[in-house]
Structures are given as structure tokens and as C-alpha cells.
Amino acid sequence: MDHDGVLVTQEKPKKPRKVPDHVILSGGRNNRYWVLDVEERPGHKTLTLTCSKSLHPTETCLLKDGWEMTPVRRGDVVHLEGHSEGASWVVDREQGFLVLLPDSLISGTSISSSIRCMRRAVLGDMFKVKSFTNTITITPCLFMLVGCFVDCFTGLRLMLVHSVTLYCASSRELLQLKIFLWGHCLSCRGQDSAAVVMVTELADIEENVWSPRFGLKGKIDVTARIRIQRPRNGSHRTPEEKTVPLELKTGKESNSIEHRSQVILYTLMSLERYNPEAGLLLYLKTGNLHPVVASHMDRRELLKLRNTLVHHIHNCVEKEAERSRLSRLPDILTNRQTCQYCPQTRNCALYERISKFIQISADVSEDVVHDFLQQETGHLRPPHLSYFSHWMLLCFLEASTMEAKNGRKRVWLQTAEESEKNGSCVGNVQLSGPVMVQSEGVFLHRFQRNIAVPQKGLTTSGLASGDRVVVSDQEGLLVGLATGYLCEVSRTSISCTLDRDLSKFSGVLFRLDSDEGVVGLSTHLTNLSRLMENCQDSDRLRELVVDLRPPEFIFNLSSVLPREAKDTVANILKGLNKPQKQAMKKVLLSLDYTLIVGMPGTGKTTTICTLVRILHACGFSVLLTSYTHSAVDNILLKLKRFRVGFLRLGQGQKVHPDILPYTEESMRKKGVHTLSELEQLYNKELVVATTCMGIKHPIFTRRRFDFCIVDEASQISQPICMGPLFYAKKFVLVGDHQQLPPIVQNQEARSLGMDESLFKRLELHSEAVVQLNVQYRMNRQIMSLSNSLMYEGQLECGSERTATALLSLPFLISVQSELSSYSETEPQHDLVPALESVEQGGISNHTEAALIHKLLSLLIKAGCKPSDIGVIAPYRQQLKSISALLQSSAFTGVEVNTVDRYQGRDKSLIILSFVRSTAEEGTLGELLKDWRRLNVAITRAKHKLLMVGSVTTLRRYAPVEKLLNHLQRENMISFQSAHKALPSIPL
DNA sequence: CCTCTGCGAAGAGGA
Incomplete structure (x- = not known):
């Protein structure tokens, strides 16, 4: 000072x-x-x-x-x-x-829960605690019940004076609602008894509100229109009409400060919609209705709480001397009444332990706190705590980067026109046609451009089917009205399934914004927290993952193979090669886990499919997962051909059409009405398949599996990969750590090891590893590149046919003569510098793109089928400049994509554009520094691989340098100039 | 410098 x-x-x-x-x-x-x-x-x-x-x-x-x-x-x-x-x-x-x-929109319940304990509210934002009750539900919730009576009574004027009786059609249940006499402002309170309130209409149910003005969000149970009749001196005044939020509570009538605060927050959120000065709190058990007046003071104090809460949520990581670490949370409350039933006790204790662990211990050493910590985390040793805190930090760092990129705020801070330019929005649309109810809580809407405003077609909007969308009104007053998925985009209309029925907004102008990147890392954090739990599933996994306890195996196969399955298994094994058979055996003998390294082209999918068949034949239950839907479905598409039944969990929108009949959704349509029927559906199949994120499905509150198989495991971050492992006795991770690692956007998180997958972490136990090294994709020369770069000669061709397969070019000779004359006439062309250009969307290289265009023309002319050709580049922007040159129909079928997206796939001919070509000292990008990305890039081609790039620049990247040395040694670089090289393998 | 897939959600209620 x-x-x-x-x-x-x-x-x-x-x-x-x-x-x-x-x-x-x-x-x-x-x-x-x-x-x-x-x-x-x-x-x-x-x-x-x-x-x-x-x-x-x-x-x-x-x-x-x-x-x-x-x-x-x-x-x-x-x-x-x-x-x-x-x-x-x-x-x-x-x-x-x-x-x-x-x-940062904070929910009303988060704020009201912070009244008693700020620490709990902050933890609640991080960790989604699974409820202790059974979450399998079929019966409609209260709001559907109310929804029902809205259907019955909308338009009916309910004369509510002292009490009224409503019949609820769905349950035949009698709901008695006593309506309290109520005055709408504070000064009238003393004369409440004189005012009569009538609920005249229920305007909305479960209205979703995002209020960027106050940084709030929430769902309002009921939006009620009321009439207040205030007699004065015997004469009647004209009644006042108001629209107010009405909060329903089915539990005990507490009229607690939390409940009242919730209502006050709702009045703030709906300020712009109908400016309520008060709201209603209705306890259904007693039927009592409490008016809640929202005074400036109450609103002020609640917003202060919100500010404190949002501060803690945002500053969960702090930087000291260039190093990040976890921040302290608000202090622990040691109030038995509040803490006794707190759902966050474990996380609260964990956090306290790790903050003591990392920072200088604060003054909290009271016995109460000590006992509490002991009780909740006594089973954890220092390595566990440091694993937890390390990964918490990594997740927060990554979340902060994602948050910065999160475009959701554009929905309210940018006009539809501005957002349309980014290609993430369609504005000026209105409802066209009726809203169809597809299933429970799924409403199919169709939108059309407002004809009054002449605009370009909708297909160019950048929105595509399958995208998540948020619907708001064009003016920005009704933000986040509904969310859902885009189904179909045509030139003139857009259809999507939404979580709310918007038919009452006919005529209103809407905007649809794509809603990406809001997933956050709550699944990560929740899995990490779960790993620290004091229970059997978690203890075992913690031992394997954190303590790295060596996995155990038995030695006798006959003890695991049921006699009746032996023949079937032997039969299934027939189609496999040696390492594949070894993998099967290892899995069957494992007591903990097996790691299958699937080098490029070694038949990973087939191996997994076979593994599932064998486990199925032995009567084992299998949980089959991967990070992406497409990887899960790839295996299922293969599995489908054999007589192996399975249940596929997940959003129908994201599932492969051929797999749709196996989804829960379509199964339920066949008629599941009772809880036991649903349980039957969930337990029927030995094999259940879903993504790693799909594990919050209710099925997992009950079912456990003998095996869990995780495909693409080397591309999944540890906290996500462990998710499905909680539900199985043994697990199998399939991947290849020499291929691409999990994507981590935050530089610091990456440098601290966030891109280390569980697959890689566990690989140090070589006894658990089986390598699939016999490949059926690349010919001998192409394979040699990868062998010299990464696999040290371990990769083998599965057959002589694979080893010698070449691209067939029936018209090669005629093209060759053309080519030689071309070279003679324009030899100097190849000496033109091919420098990269850095644009808004990333890096590209127009000269390389032009060269690739030329190469493609020649190859197609020589008889190569366009669908056999793939063009890949590390940079997305380069794909754009290449695709722009391939508009002619001759190129239709040529697939242009990033290296990352080509992982797991192949083509007969691959042209790789390296893009980078800088003058002398230009900065090097991260992408090509990664050995694994280069390895993926060169292992996609079956018969011919053409690489285009600037040798001088590329030599500065260690991995490419090694590759170039190999190419030179083997005399595979066919052409080179000062600025450009065109290495290729001779035909 | 720039690779990209996941996902329902706020809030229900027990003391």
C-alpha cells in the first residue's frame, strides 16, 4: 500500500x-x-x-x-x-x-447451490456426480405430467380464487393447487389477503433460457400468465395481467432460500422476455403456492454469488513463474448439516489433499477436516494423488484452450449475418410446415428462408447434416430456444430434430447456429474422480493404470475355453495369420489386459472382429468401444456378417445406416414399455458397442462385462480411455503408438504429456503386448519406407502378391511420350520457386497443388481409376487449394483429405503434398515434426506413393530428413531442383 | 501456427 x-x-x-x-x-x-x-x-x-x-x-x-x-x-x-x-x-x-x-452462462441451480457452499458449487461444475438412484426411467417425469395438463387446458380460463382442482389426464392423479392470495410488489405485501391471483394460462413448459446479459442459463418449469385482482375501497380496479416464472417442487415444502433464489434468478433470466418482478414457487405435495418477489437486493446478492462462482470456475489454474498449477478452491465448510449429504464429498477431499500436496499447507488442520480427509481419501497413496492432480491440471489447460475457441458466444454477440460469413450459421429462416413428433422429446422441424429477404442458397451455409445446432430468434432476444441435430440441408430448406416443439413461434424469424466444441472435459474429470473412488472397480483399475502393476496371465488355455466352444473357436482361428492367432491366445489367457499393436495394414478390424466372435463363442460378454462412431461401426459392419448379435448404443444420427437396426432406439420402437422389458433389452446381447463417451448410458449402472475392447486406443487420451474400462474385468487395447496420438490443443498440456495414451503408458509391460506385423496393404518398396522410419524392419508383407503388387496403368505408354515432349518444351517451369502461402485458414502451397493437378491428369489419362487415388496433406488449407483445381468431372472420385483423417484407411495410389516450403529461416510448424504423422502419411498407399515437397525445407524436419535419407540411399528420388523435389517410386 | 472427435441438459430429491 x-x-x-x-x-x-x-x-x-x-x-x-x-x-x-x-x-x-x-x-x-x-x-x-x-x-x-x-x-x-x-x-x-x-x-x-x-x-x-x-x-x-x-x-x-x-x-x-x-x-x-x-x-x-x-x-x-x-x-x-x-x-x-x-x-x-x-x-x-x-x-x-x-x-x-x-x-460463461451459469445455471440457476449452480448459483443457488453456492449459497451454502461455494466450494460445492465449483466442484459441481467440474464433476458430474452420478446419482445414487437407478437412472433407468420410463415413466414420464413431472414436467411431462404438467405438459399433459397444458395440452388439456390451454386456452381454458381457469378461475382460481382460493383453490382449484385439476385432473391430470395421464396419471388420473388429483392435483390440488391452492393458490395463495398474492400482491405483485413489495409494498402491497401487507395487504396480500386483499389481492386475488388467477393463473389464466400456462404459456410454456420447461422453457430453455440463455441470458447473456446476466450470464445465466436455466430451464423454467412453467411460464404462467396470471391476473391480479386488487380490490380497493370496495370498488374493483381493472385487473393486472402478468407473465411470471413458476417453479414446481415435488418434495418437502421448505420454502428454502435455495428454492426462492432459483425463482429470483428465473425472473432475471426472463427479464427481456416479459420483465417479471416476481415469480411463483409451487409445492405440489401441499399444494401451497408462494409468491417470490424479486427485489433489487436479492438479485444483487445472487449476481455477486454468480460472479464469485464464475471467477473460481475460470481460474481453476494459475500461473506461477511460467508454470501452471491448480488453484485453491473456496475453503472447506465443516458444517455437518451441509456436508453430510453433499454429493461432492470425495472430490472435495481429493482436492484438498492435492492442494496440500502441491502447495504450502494452509492453516486447515482442524481435527474435523483431518478426519473427513482420512475417511474420503485414506485409501489413496501419493502416486494416486499426483496422477489425479497432474491430469486435472492437463484437462483444465486443455479446457481453457477449447473455451477460448468456443464459438457459442457468437450466437448472442454476433449478428446472424456476421456468423454466416464464418459458415457456422443460417439466419432469416422461419418454420415451414408442421412440427412432427419423432419420438419422446424429439421434434422434427423444417425451416425455410424468409422469402422477403433475397439471399443465397442454404447449402452454401457451411452447415451440414449431422451437425449440432442451436436455434435462437433472429433479433437475439430469445437465445438458445432449442438445440438438436441437423437432418437435411437442401438449397431451399433445412430440417432438424430439436429438443423442443417450436410450433408456437410460427412466423418468427430464426437463426440456426452450429453448436460445436461445447462438450468440455467433464467426462475426463468425472472419470479421473472415479478412478480415485474407494470401490472394487476403481481400486483394480487404479492399480493397473496408476501403480502400473504388471498384468498377469494364466498359462493353460483349456481352463478358459469351454469344451463346447473349442471346435467353433478352432474354426474361427483358421482364417488368421500367426501374430493374429497369438493375439487371440494372449487375450484369452489374460487376467488383466492385453495390448494389440496393429501396425499399418495388418488387419486390425478383422482381428478385433475375430476376437469378438471368439469371446462370444466362449460365452463371454464384451463391451466394444472406440473413440469415434465410425471406428465402432467399422467393426460392427464386419461382425454383422457373422452370427453374432449385438446392441449398439448411441445417437441414431451418428450411427452407420446399416447398423441402425441394432441401436437401442430402433429396438425400443419394437415395443418396450416396462422397466423389465427395458432391462431385458439391455441384458439380451453378450456384445454391447458404443463410443468411449457413451458410457454414461443407464445400462452401465448395472451391467458388467467380461471383456472391454477399445479400438484406436493409441488415439484416446487417458481419462477418456479409462471410462469404459470401469465396466469390465479385463480389457484389450488395440492401437499403434507409432501412429497418431490423441489430439491436444493446448501447447503446455501437450508438453506435460497429455498426448500420452493409456495404450502407450501400459506398453512398458511388454509381456502384455502382441504385435501384428504382417501386413496386406503396401508393396515391398512402400513398406520399406515405414520400416526404415519407424518399425526397424519389423513390418512384413503377408504374401508375395502383396509385396509385388503394382498400380496398373493400361495407357501408360501413350502418356509417356506426351510427357517427354512436355518436359522438353517447358523445362524451366520446374525451377520456379514453390513457396508456401499462409492464409487465414492455414498454410497451403499453390505450386504443389498445381503440380498435383498435373500429376493426377497424367495418371488418370494413363488409366488409373480416380476412386483408387487419394491425395493427402498435413494442412487443411492445402486440401482446399487442391480441391479447387480438381473441379472437372474427370477427377470425380479422387479423395482429398488430411493425413489425420486418412489414418486407418488406404488407397492404391496416394499423392502426398508436404506443403511446407519456406525461405531459409521460416518457422517450422508442429505437424511435420511428428514422426507418427509422417508414418501415417507414408503407409496409406498400397501400390504407389508420390510425395511432393521442397527438399531444402523438409530437411529441417527430423522425421522427414530421415525419410529423405532413406529415399536417397535407395535411389528413389527421381527429380530434384533448387526449390522442389518430386520423389517417387518408379512404376 | 492451425491436426479435430466426442456430447443432452439444468435440475430432480433424500435427509
């Missing part, structure tokens, strides 16, 4: 910071200010702000009467409510609100 009493909270010197690209600032109603400086004085705080990315002009905001406690920091984005005079705002007891990080 200096002599003025100014407390400098930020580190001096104050460097003027640039506003990051992803931050959107604005003035006006949804204003977004960037905090340039925070000046604290006793009793108040002054912020220096700007809503312009150029950092001027600046404004100030004075925070006092408690607002100065808001944990706002330099570099935060805030929203201001109230008014300003001459660019200076005042937020105090009477007026104004400060909303910290308003684009």
Missing part, C-alpha cells in the same frame, strides 16, 4: 495488453467491456474499461457497497447494467450490476 492508500493488486509494471482475437467486445444492451485496470481502495474499487478492441476510448466503473469484493481482474470481460454518466459507471447498493465473464 502506498501513501495514498492505493493497493496495487496487479503486478507492476502495467504493460498495455492486447485484447486476444477470440474476445468480442461491444457497447449497447449486451455490452462487453475489457478490464484494463483495477484500482482498489478501502471500501471501493475503480475499474478502467474499454469496449473497443483498439483499447480506447476508456471508461471507468466505480464499485462500492460490497461490489468492490467482486473478484474482477485485469483482462477480464465484464458486462455492466445500469447507466453511466460521461463514460463513468457507478455500481452500488441502489443501482447497477456488474456481471463478471458474462459469456
Whole structure:
């Protein structure tokens, strides 16, 4: 503190910071200010702000009467409510609100749960705790019940004076609703008995509200229209009409501060829709209706809580001396009443243990806390705690990068026109035709462009079928009305399935925004937390994953093979090669786990399919998973041909059409009405298949499997990969750590090892590893590249036919003569520098693209089928510039894609464009530094591989350098100039 | 510098 009493909270010197690209600032109603400086004085705080990315002009905001406690920091984005005079705002007891990080929408229940324990609310945001009850439900929830009576009574004027009786058609249950006499504002409270409130209409049920103004979100049980009749001096005044949120509670009538706060928050969220000054709280057990008046004071205090909560959620990682670490959470509350039934006790204790572990211990050493920690985490040893905290940190780092990229805020901060330019939005559409109910809670909508506004077609919008979408109104008042999936995009209309029926908005102009990247890392965190649980499943997995206990095997196959299955198994094994058979044997003998290394082209899918068949024949149950839907379905498509039944879990939209009949969705359509029928469906098949993220399905609250198989395991991060493993006694991971690792966007997280898969971690136990090294894809020369780069000669051809297979080019000779004349006429062309260009969307190389175009023309002319050709590049932008040259119909069928996307696939002929070609000292990108990406790139071709790139630049990448050396040694580089090389394998 | 797939969700209620 200096002599003025100014407390400098930020580190001096104050460097003027640039506003990051992803931050959107604005003035006006949804204003977004960037905090340039925070000046604290006793009793108040002054912020220096700007809503312009150029950092001027600046404004100030004075925070006092408690607002100065808001944990706002330099570099935060805030929203201001109230008014300003001459660019200076005042937020105090009477007026104004400060909303910290308003684009992080916090749910009403999170805030109300923070009233008693802020720590619990923060933990609740990180860890989704699975409820202790059975989550398999068929019976409609309360809201469907209410929905039913809305159907029956909409339009009916209900005369509710003192009490009213409603019949609920679905349950034949009698609901008695006593309607309390109620005055709508505070001053009337004393004369409540004089006012009569009538609910005249139920305007909406389970309305979804996103309120970017207050940084809130929630679902409002009932939106009710009410009439307030206030007699005065015997004479009747005209009744007042109001629309208010009504919160239903089926439990005990507590009228608790949490319940009332929820209602107050709903009044804030719906401020822009109908500006309610109060809401209703209805307890169905007693039928009592409580009015909840939303005073400025209540709203103010709740928003302060929200600000504290959002601060903790956002600052879960802090940086010290260039190194990140987990931040401390709000203090532990040791109130037996509150803590006793808290669902977060384990995480609360875990977090305390790891924060002590990492930081200098705080003063908490009370016996109560000690006992609590002992009880919850006594079973964990230091390695467990450090695994947990390490991965928590990695996940938070990664989440922060994803958050920065998260485009959801564009839905309310950008106009539809602006978003359409990014190709992530379609604006100016309205409902066309009726809304169809597809199934429970799935409503099929069709939208059309508003004809009054002439615009380009919808197919160019960038939205494609299968995308997740959010529907909002065009004006930005009704944000996040519904979410769902796009089904079909045609030139004139768009259809999608939504979670709400929007038919009452006919005529309203909508915008549809793609809703990507909002998954977050809650599955990761929840899995990590689960790994630390004190229970059998978790203890065993923790031993294997964290302690790296060596896996055990038995030696006698006959003890696991049922006698009656022996012949079948022997029969199935016949089609396999040696290493594949070995893999089968190893899995059967394993007591813990097996790792199958599937080198390129070695028949991974076939192997897994066979493995499932064998396990099935032995009567073992199998949980079959992978990270992607397509990988899961690939195996199932093969499995389908044999007589192996299975149940496929997952969104129908994402499942392969041929697998659809096996999904839960289509099974349920055949008639599942009771809980036991549903259980039957879930238990019927020995084989269940889903993605790693699909494990929160209710089936897993009960069922356990003998084996869990995870395909693509080397591409899955540890916290996700372990998810399905909780549900099986033994597991099999299939992958190849020499191919692509899990994608990690955050640089620091990657450097701290987040891209190490479980497959790789466990690989140190070589006794658990079987290698599939016999491949049926590449011919001998192509295979030699990979062998010299990665596999040290381990890769073998499965047959002489594979080894010698060549591309057939029936018209080669005529093209050759043409080619030689071409070279003679334009020899200097190849000496033109082929420099890369850095554009908005990434890096590309137009010269390489042109060269590839030429190569393709020649090859196709020589008789190569376009569908046998794949063009790959590490950079997405390069695909665009190549595809742009391949518009002619002659090229239809040529598949242009990234290296990453080609993993697991092959083509007869592959042309690889390396793209990078910089002048001398240009910076090197990350992509080509990865050995594994290069390995994938060169192992996609069966018969011919053409690589196009600049040798001088590429030599700076260690992996490519090694490859080039090999090519040179083997005399495989056929052409080279100063700036360009065209290595190729002779035909 | 730039590779990309996952996913329902806020809130239900027991003391």
C-alpha cells in the first residue's frame, strides 16, 4: 500500500495488453467491456474499461457497497447494467450490476447451490456426480405430467380464487393447487389477503433460457400468465395481467432460500422476455403456492454469488513463474448439516489433499477436516494423488484452450449475418410446415428462408447434416430456444430434430447456429474422480493404470475355453495369420489386459472382429468401444456378417445406416414399455458397442462385462480411455503408438504429456503386448519406407502378391511420350520457386497443388481409376487449394483429405503434398515434426506413393530428413531442383 | 501456427 492508500493488486509494471482475437467486445444492451485496470481502495474499487478492441476510448466503473469484493481482474470481460454518466459507471447498493465473464452462462441451480457452499458449487461444475438412484426411467417425469395438463387446458380460463382442482389426464392423479392470495410488489405485501391471483394460462413448459446479459442459463418449469385482482375501497380496479416464472417442487415444502433464489434468478433470466418482478414457487405435495418477489437486493446478492462462482470456475489454474498449477478452491465448510449429504464429498477431499500436496499447507488442520480427509481419501497413496492432480491440471489447460475457441458466444454477440460469413450459421429462416413428433422429446422441424429477404442458397451455409445446432430468434432476444441435430440441408430448406416443439413461434424469424466444441472435459474429470473412488472397480483399475502393476496371465488355455466352444473357436482361428492367432491366445489367457499393436495394414478390424466372435463363442460378454462412431461401426459392419448379435448404443444420427437396426432406439420402437422389458433389452446381447463417451448410458449402472475392447486406443487420451474400462474385468487395447496420438490443443498440456495414451503408458509391460506385423496393404518398396522410419524392419508383407503388387496403368505408354515432349518444351517451369502461402485458414502451397493437378491428369489419362487415388496433406488449407483445381468431372472420385483423417484407411495410389516450403529461416510448424504423422502419411498407399515437397525445407524436419535419407540411399528420388523435389517410386 | 472427435441438459430429491 502506498501513501495514498492505493493497493496495487496487479503486478507492476502495467504493460498495455492486447485484447486476444477470440474476445468480442461491444457497447449497447449486451455490452462487453475489457478490464484494463483495477484500482482498489478501502471500501471501493475503480475499474478502467474499454469496449473497443483498439483499447480506447476508456471508461471507468466505480464499485462500492460490497461490489468492490467482486473478484474482477485485469483482462477480464465484464458486462455492466445500469447507466453511466460521461463514460463513468457507478455500481452500488441502489443501482447497477456488474456481471463478471458474462459469456460463461451459469445455471440457476449452480448459483443457488453456492449459497451454502461455494466450494460445492465449483466442484459441481467440474464433476458430474452420478446419482445414487437407478437412472433407468420410463415413466414420464413431472414436467411431462404438467405438459399433459397444458395440452388439456390451454386456452381454458381457469378461475382460481382460493383453490382449484385439476385432473391430470395421464396419471388420473388429483392435483390440488391452492393458490395463495398474492400482491405483485413489495409494498402491497401487507395487504396480500386483499389481492386475488388467477393463473389464466400456462404459456410454456420447461422453457430453455440463455441470458447473456446476466450470464445465466436455466430451464423454467412453467411460464404462467396470471391476473391480479386488487380490490380497493370496495370498488374493483381493472385487473393486472402478468407473465411470471413458476417453479414446481415435488418434495418437502421448505420454502428454502435455495428454492426462492432459483425463482429470483428465473425472473432475471426472463427479464427481456416479459420483465417479471416476481415469480411463483409451487409445492405440489401441499399444494401451497408462494409468491417470490424479486427485489433489487436479492438479485444483487445472487449476481455477486454468480460472479464469485464464475471467477473460481475460470481460474481453476494459475500461473506461477511460467508454470501452471491448480488453484485453491473456496475453503472447506465443516458444517455437518451441509456436508453430510453433499454429493461432492470425495472430490472435495481429493482436492484438498492435492492442494496440500502441491502447495504450502494452509492453516486447515482442524481435527474435523483431518478426519473427513482420512475417511474420503485414506485409501489413496501419493502416486494416486499426483496422477489425479497432474491430469486435472492437463484437462483444465486443455479446457481453457477449447473455451477460448468456443464459438457459442457468437450466437448472442454476433449478428446472424456476421456468423454466416464464418459458415457456422443460417439466419432469416422461419418454420415451414408442421412440427412432427419423432419420438419422446424429439421434434422434427423444417425451416425455410424468409422469402422477403433475397439471399443465397442454404447449402452454401457451411452447415451440414449431422451437425449440432442451436436455434435462437433472429433479433437475439430469445437465445438458445432449442438445440438438436441437423437432418437435411437442401438449397431451399433445412430440417432438424430439436429438443423442443417450436410450433408456437410460427412466423418468427430464426437463426440456426452450429453448436460445436461445447462438450468440455467433464467426462475426463468425472472419470479421473472415479478412478480415485474407494470401490472394487476403481481400486483394480487404479492399480493397473496408476501403480502400473504388471498384468498377469494364466498359462493353460483349456481352463478358459469351454469344451463346447473349442471346435467353433478352432474354426474361427483358421482364417488368421500367426501374430493374429497369438493375439487371440494372449487375450484369452489374460487376467488383466492385453495390448494389440496393429501396425499399418495388418488387419486390425478383422482381428478385433475375430476376437469378438471368439469371446462370444466362449460365452463371454464384451463391451466394444472406440473413440469415434465410425471406428465402432467399422467393426460392427464386419461382425454383422457373422452370427453374432449385438446392441449398439448411441445417437441414431451418428450411427452407420446399416447398423441402425441394432441401436437401442430402433429396438425400443419394437415395443418396450416396462422397466423389465427395458432391462431385458439391455441384458439380451453378450456384445454391447458404443463410443468411449457413451458410457454414461443407464445400462452401465448395472451391467458388467467380461471383456472391454477399445479400438484406436493409441488415439484416446487417458481419462477418456479409462471410462469404459470401469465396466469390465479385463480389457484389450488395440492401437499403434507409432501412429497418431490423441489430439491436444493446448501447447503446455501437450508438453506435460497429455498426448500420452493409456495404450502407450501400459506398453512398458511388454509381456502384455502382441504385435501384428504382417501386413496386406503396401508393396515391398512402400513398406520399406515405414520400416526404415519407424518399425526397424519389423513390418512384413503377408504374401508375395502383396509385396509385388503394382498400380496398373493400361495407357501408360501413350502418356509417356506426351510427357517427354512436355518436359522438353517447358523445362524451366520446374525451377520456379514453390513457396508456401499462409492464409487465414492455414498454410497451403499453390505450386504443389498445381503440380498435383498435373500429376493426377497424367495418371488418370494413363488409366488409373480416380476412386483408387487419394491425395493427402498435413494442412487443411492445402486440401482446399487442391480441391479447387480438381473441379472437372474427370477427377470425380479422387479423395482429398488430411493425413489425420486418412489414418486407418488406404488407397492404391496416394499423392502426398508436404506443403511446407519456406525461405531459409521460416518457422517450422508442429505437424511435420511428428514422426507418427509422417508414418501415417507414408503407409496409406498400397501400390504407389508420390510425395511432393521442397527438399531444402523438409530437411529441417527430423522425421522427414530421415525419410529423405532413406529415399536417397535407395535411389528413389527421381527429380530434384533448387526449390522442389518430386520423389517417387518408379512404376 | 492451425491436426479435430466426442456430447443432452439444468435440475430432480433424500435427509
